[in-house]
Amino acid sequence: MVQYKEAAAARQIDRVTAAISDPTRRAIIERLARGPGRISDIAAPFSMTLTGFCKHVRVLERAGLVRRTRRGRENTLTLSPEPLRDVAQWVRNYEKFWNSRLDRLHDFFANEKEKEISQ
């Protein structure tokens, strides 16, 4: 059961990271972070056909990053950022490496400065 849940969580991260590996899809997420909008309004600034745009939206929907709701005559797109949380958590495991490298750099320069002062 735990293994099943872990496998499902891994597949979810697979879908989310693949979804954000495209600049158009990241731009759609960035646009929707400013608020929901009608699909044709959201698509307008992108230099592609509505069909091409909708393909990207479907990838985002399957990853759980975008919700499509029917309002009046046209679909509205809304950001659903929660799945990005798992990606943030996974990536955060490696923050200690950047920090420790920065710490080492800091120590190096602090030492160099001390040498300079004592000379």
Added chain:
Amino acid sequence: MVQYKEAAAARQIDRVTAAISDPTRRAIIERLARGPGRISDIAAPFSMTLTGFCKHVRVLERAGLVRRTRRGRENTLTLSPEPLRDVAQWVRNYEKFWNSRLDRLHDFFANEKEKEISQ
């Protein structure tokens, strides 16, 4: 020039997010976070051929996440986690959404509790 740099940065995030969208490649990163190792030792616990394993390593190398160095008779793999930093920064933009939703939930429960007490 700025546009060129931005495009190059976007391509780099594309490669890194695509590289981590596979569970085997994430597992290689997790293993290398514990220290570098000979390619055959790192490959051993994975249930795949060395050729299949090396394909995953090449994707990680192209994304700048793994370095391969020749030591003695065999290649050594070392983690190079810096490119994950851009992904962390991009994802962090959406943290405010999780936090604000949690804040709203907190306010909701605080209100419910107050109502209970005043009844």
